[in-house]
Amino acid sequence: MGDRSQKIIYAVFVLAVILLGWGIDNAYYLQMLIFIGINTLLALSLNMLMGYAGQISLGHAAFYGIGAYVTAILTATYQVPPLLSLPAAVCMAMFVAWIVGIPTLRLSGYYLGMGTLGFGMIVHIVFREWSSVTGGASGFVGIPPLTAGPLTFDSERHYFFLVWTVVLLAIIMCRRIIDSRVGRALRAIHDGEKAAAAVGVDTKKLKLQVFVLSAGMAALAGFLYAHLIYFISPGTFGFVTSIRIVTMVVIGGMASIWGSLFGASLLTLLPEWLHAFSEFEMVVYGLILMTVMIFLPRGLTRGLLDIYERYRKNNDR
Amino acid sequence: MKCYYGRIMAVKGVSLSVNPEEIVCLIGANGSGKTTLLSAVCGLLPDWTGEMEFFEQSLKGMEPPAVVRSGISLVPEGRLIFPPLSVLDNLKLGAYTMYKKKAADTVKKDLEYVTGLFPVLKERFDQPAGTLSGGEQQMLAIARALMARPKLLLLDEPSMGLAPMIVERIMEVLEVLRKRGITIVLVEQNALAALEVADRGYVFETGSVVLQGSADELLADKDVKRAYLGKDYGDFYDAV
Numbered sequence: 001m002g003d004r005s006q007k008i009i010y011a012v013f014v015l016a017v018i019l020l021g022w023g024i025d026n027a028y029y030l031q032m033l034i035f036i037g038i039n040t041l042l043a044l045s046l047n048m049l050m051g052y053a054g055q056i057s058l059g060h061a062a063f064y065g066i067g068a069y070v071t072a073i074l075t076a077t078y079q080v081p082p083l084l085s086l087p088a089a090v091c092m093a094m095f096v097a098w099i100v101g102i103p104t105l106r107l108s109g110y111y112l113g114m115g116t117l118g119f120g121m122i123v124h125i126v127f128r129e130w131s132s133v134t135g136g137a138s139g140f141v142g143i144p145p146l147t148a149g150p151l152t153f154d155s156e157r158h159y160f161f162l163v164w165t166v167v168l169l170a171i172i173m174c175r176r177i178i179d180s181r182v183g184r185a186l187r188a189i190h191d192g193e194k195a196a197a198a199v200g201v202d203t204k205k206l207k208l209q210v211f212v213l214s215a216g217m218a219a220l221a222g223f224l225y226a227h228l229i230y231f232i233s234p235g236t237f238g239f240v241t242s243i244r245i246v247t248m249v250v251i252g253g254m255a256s257i258w259g260s261l262f263g264a265s266l267l268t269l270l271p272e273w274l275h276a277f278s279e280f281e282m283v284v285y286g287l288i289l290m291t292v293m294i295f296l297p298r299g300l301t302r303g304l305l306d307i308y309e310r311y312r313k314n315n316d317r
Numbered sequence: 318m319k320c321y322y323g324r325i326m327a328v329k330g331v332s333l334s335v336n337p338e339e340i341v342c343l344i345g346a347n348g349s350g351k352t353t354l355l356s357a358v359c360g361l362l363p364d365w366t367g368e369m370e371f372f373e374q375s376l377k378g379m380e381p382p383a384v385v386r387s388g389i390s391l392v393p394e395g396r397l398i399f400p401p402l403s404v405l406d407n408l409k410l411g412a413y414t415m416y417k418k419k420a421a422d423t424v425k426k427d428l429e430y431v432t433g434l435f436p437v438l439k440e441r442f443d444q445p446a447g448t449l450s451g452g453e454q455q456m457l458a459i460a461r462a463l464m465a466r467p468k469l470l471l472l473d474e475p476s477m478g479l480a481p482m483i484v485e486r487i488m489e490v491l492e493v494l495r496k497r498g499i500t501i502v503l504v505e506q507n508a509l510a511a512l513e514v515a516d517r518g519y520v521f522e523t524g525s526v527v528l529q530g531s532a533d534e535l536l537a538d539k540d541v542k543r544a545y546l547g548k549d550y551g552d553f554y555d556a557v
Contacts (some may be wrong), residue, residue, distance in 0.1 A: 200385030
């Protein structure tokens with residue numbers, strides 16, 4: 001994509017955020033949009049790891065949870081201001097990713113999937129069983145709203161703008177990484193680790209770096225989630241969530257930054273729309289996911305672009 | 318030196334030397350240990366014993382990135398280009414270690430240089446590398462390796478599956494590179510093509526060097542003729 005079309009897309013994105021932020025008064029809709037933003041961050045973080053570098057993680061919800069729990073414990077139990085708990089939460093997740101990544105990233109393919117799956121389960125159990133600190137299975141109550149100096153983000157509208165500003169910054173950051181020398185090297189690792197090593201890419205180091213970055217972004221999403229809901233429980237950060245993040249990436253489009261946005265939007269909104277089907281909700285949900293994968297195997301973004309291009313070619317004829 | 322895959326010894330003790338600005342070829346049948354040897358040199362196969370030196374610097378325990386930085390580039394067997402990435406991105410990846418040295422200008426110059434060697438690559442800059450023909454992919458793999466500014470270029474079966482005309486073109490480029498001061502080690506099953514450009518050669522058989530000598534000697538050698546140059550057994554024995 002050219003520089004100009006990139007700029008247009010960013011402009012459309014910013015405009016849409018502003019219009020939606022000012023135009024919508026319904027608190028429920030605003031909250032839905034906030035969730036889409038948080039899920040976009042999650043999908044984006046996993047897409048860097050899975051879509052670009054080709055490293056599967058089935059335990060991503062663990063980093064999401066670490067971000068949420070670290071800030072919950074610091075702000076509620078120890079009265080640390082959220083501005084300080086944010087770096088703590090992100091650094092904690094990155095540190096854990098670094099420790100876990102060194103042995104785990106030696107694995108690849110299915111084995112890496114299994115390794116990260118096990119890691120996710122362990123973290124989930126820690127959240128549930130370490131009741132004195134995490135509140136255990138009944139959850140953690142009383143997380144304070146987000147404050148930064150004179151600003152308090154306790155209304156939906158304020159939170160909406162906060163989350164989507166973070167999403168925009170994250171998108172810009174990922175875009176810059178992908179377009180750089182490092183981004184090329186990541187895609188090379190995806191294609192063939194041996195070949196990447198043969199041209200001088202330090203594959204071990206780079207995989208670890210992207211894993212740590214990805215964990216940090218997921219923790220940021222967890223931080224935003226905790227201060228939005230004021231309540232967290234282990235169930236939110238379990239295996240199902242990890243799979244949902246993977247689904248967002250695959251449905252939206254692997255190795256596509258805007259695809260993360262589409263995937264997150266669809267997977268957030270779909271369950272809401274499908275309430276009408278009551279007991280058949282999950283059946284329809286599954287059917288839609290299957291249909292997307294069968295007809296648009298490369299994800300929504302790439303798939304829709306392909307359809308558009310085919311349509312244009314037919315019209316030219 | 319000896320090389321291992323787990324408990325299997327694939328190279329059973331070979332000793333060889335390459336002089337600067339020389340083309341040396343390693344020939345031998347499948348499974349004789351040529352590729353293994355190259356992998357060991359590049360640090361892709363850490364499991365080896367013995368000694369290996371490059372300009373008086375030991376290569377022991379070196380990881381692939383360090384090997385590339387020290388001036389050794391590999392054109393791997395089967396080319397191993399990055400098919401979904403554009404030709405330009407493939408070349409830029411070859412310069413990965415150069416970018417690290419903040420030498421963006423050098424990279425630009427090198428890009429012009431390698432596309433001068435293989436003009437067809439320039440026409441296809443924005444195309445995904447997977448859409449190139451086999452010969453073009455091989456050229457891309459060589460160009461990619463050159464982007465790291467190697468002093469020593471290792472080529473693993475560059476002629477595999479290519480038309481004789483393209484093999485000839487590639488061998489010509491190797492001679493040009495040698496004239497510009499690059500040392501070349503060429504692993505080939507196509508012994509005739511390899512020996513024609515090489516100065517010296519080593520013949521491998523099941524993990525050992527069974528024969529070595531100048532390219533002309535090897536071309537004339539009876540055993541080499543019989544085993545690798547496709548001379549008929551019958552002819553050979555009649556002549557004896």
